[in-house]
Amino acid sequence: MQLRLFSGLILFIFVLTHLLNHMAGLHSVAWMNDGLVAFELVWRSLPGTVLLYGSLLVHLVLAVVTLWRRDNLTMNWRDGLQIGLGLLVPLLVAGHVAGTRLAWEFYDTVSSYDLVLLYNWITNPVAGIQLAVLVVAVWLHGVMGLRHWLRLKPWFREASPWLFAASILVPVLGLLGFVQGGRAVEAFATDPDWTLQLYTRANLLETRNDVVAMVNAAQPAVLTALSVVLVLIALGRPLRTALARKRLPVRISYPHGHHVDIQRGVSVLEASRRGRIPHASVCGGRGRCSTCRIRVGTGLNALQPPHSDESRVLERIKAPDDVRLACMLRPTADITVTPLLAPTGSGDRVLSSHLPRGGEEREIAVLFADLRGFTSLSEEQLPYDTVFVLNRYFAAMGAAIEEAGGHVDKFIGDGVMAIFGLQGDFELAKQQSLVSAANMARALDRLNESLADDLPQPLRMGIGIHAGAAVVGEMGYGSTLGMTAVGDVVNTASRLEASTKEFGAQLVVSEAVLGNTKAEDPCSERHEISIRGRRGMLAVRAYAAATDVIRQTATG
Known part of the structure; x- marks a missing residue:
């Protein structure tokens, strides 16, 4: 290669x-x-x-x-x-x-x-x-x-x-x-x-x-x-295939009862293509990406270890031992595999095969953002216009989150949830979430400028950020299977986003995220709030403009 x-x-x-x-x-x-x-x-x-x-x-x-x-x-x-x-x-x-x-x-x-x-x-x-x-x-x-x-x-x-x-x-x-x-x-x-x-x-x-x-x-x-x-x-080719069929075939079993019989030397990706089983492969099976990766179940111990090209890609994504590249894996015995990326996905949005399927507790930062007053605004717009505005908003927010190093977990109505720290660096995750909030605020300003002639009033949003331990892993069913997080940190971040209305702020962030920042911050107001289902009070900072949090952390 x-x-x-x-x-x-x-x-x-x-x-x-x-x-x-x-x-x-x-x-x-x-x-x-x-x-x-x-x-x-x-x-x-x-x-x-x-x-x-x-x-x-x-x-x-x-x-x-x-x-x-x-x-x-x-x-x-x-x-x-x-x-x-x-x-x-x-x-x-x-x-x-x-x-x-x-x-x-x-x-x-x-x-x-x-x-x-x-x-x-x-x-x-x-x-x-x-x-x-x-x-x-x-x-x-x-x-x-x-x-x-x-x-x-x-x-x-x-x-x-x-x-x-x-x-x-x-x-x-x-x-x-x-x-x-x-x-x-x-x-x-x-x-x-x-x-x-x-x-x-x-x-x-x-x-x-x-x-x-x-x-x-x-x-x-x-x-x-x-x-x-x-x-x-x-x-x-037909002669080669005929000779190969005389050998004992290898059976590759997929989810939902599908299976494909192949000859030794054929890759799992080729088997998927032969069996017309949809299988993601952004680079076309050249081993230059990881989108064809699979989790191997039965038959794992009989596989040859990955060679240098495959190992380099797997090490880069921190894949566990049971994850292999379908384009590189050529089994010699029966195996069971599960593709980890939806076939309609792109190279930029992949399932996190480096996380165990059952989930794993990690320290992460979670960001929630929601548009303010969009329901009443959408009532004044045609349905297609509403969809157009929302797609522009989602594209701008998604790019701002990914630019800061975050992962867009899901879009919910006119809101978005993002996760930071999937690679394990908790301090970096908290900093990335703050940078993302500032990026999102600037992106919203640019979006409002471009839509000034199409909207009766500018779009406004609230952002909430919290950090702590959560269970992270692949959850869902069928086409909805994807990486997400659950736990108190997620619920708290959602409540902080909702509290932006109460404080008249664009951003509310817990002091657990801000860390060792100076206690006195002229750009924000300090509050202690109670979160339903959570014991004790939570110290937070409310920022009228999300961009102010970067100025504060830079000097704090």
Whole structure:
């Protein structure tokens, strides 16, 4: 897997530098040739050649092996498009490689953009069209692979608009540079002496016909080789399956009585696909995320330990010993599994497989927030408008909570519950909950500005935060199964949110959350309140504006 990633990155860097060289054509062909000198200095050197063509060979071999190993060809459209583009690339690139690199190797030709543009723009414009299609195919294939790799990185969400813009601009500017260069060469070629001098400099006066013949033969040769490989895979897969069925099958049992019989060597994720059992897999089964993870019941002791790639992902999410990645686990004996993420879920909202199913007591911070007066406001709005406003509000609050490091537990009516501290750092959890409250207040201000023309009055909300011990684990049934928390800390946080009405505050937070903050705080009012079902009084702070809590804790 790491080999596929490394070889793919090398090829992507090669294509990127090639397109950057094409962009120089927006200025002049001379600039393209100047860039070509640096380009060939890197990629035609011995290390560059070994790295480039070694990566190309490895990437192609791994693609063929992947197709061979797949138990079935069921896949989503993105994976199908990426594989299709990958198979199309060798066919499209064959003539270009033959006319540049192979001509240089076997006929000692001197490459130049003048020569390439003359052939693809004037002599054989069909080849030029194929070259443009090649650029789009290679770039799209590479960008899809990069997105699969990077989409689960913590910084990807913020960087994605810039990366998307770059993914559009680079090929477009590269193709425009190529077009501009082609027009310039078209003007040069009106002078017969210029063309003669070009062939002389390129050492093509005597070898031109041989080079053209090699270029014309390259694509049919690659098409034949590619067809043979695909036919062998198509014919070999049924034979492999027939031989495998003669062995004792492995049975994988799922919840609700479902089971799938597979051969040894087939992954659990492939078994789910074969049995048409919905199974989450954000990265497409490449082992780059943890969304396909499963809890193994019976048969756990018979499994081989996870290898390095799987171990790295499992350690990152602090998974217990009975949790494995379905895309990596290839059982050799019957097992019982339970997928831990709803198949319609996304990579950002996953069940917490690092928590025991039965629950575990943890020290956490809990935040409740609720809109004020929204019921009366919704009576003045059309139902669809109400839903629109609520969805905008939920999106803003959810982003504010996750930005601070929290987990959105649930949305209840026009309220939200969030949990902080699932990774076990209690002090950090309390600080994150306060940061989240301030983030939510600022997000609400921005939302009110954007909806100023749609609402008769600004949205207002109350926030309550408390911290302490709670039972955290997976609770629910069927599609509602999810990670949540129960206990006194949850009930108390809900009551603190309700008390914001009494105190005329945006935020009420217990001193258990504020910790060793200064007793005197000009930004808040201190109260001692009784909570129904709880003994004794609870000391809290009420803040007119939730953003004030950050100023207080920063100086306290």
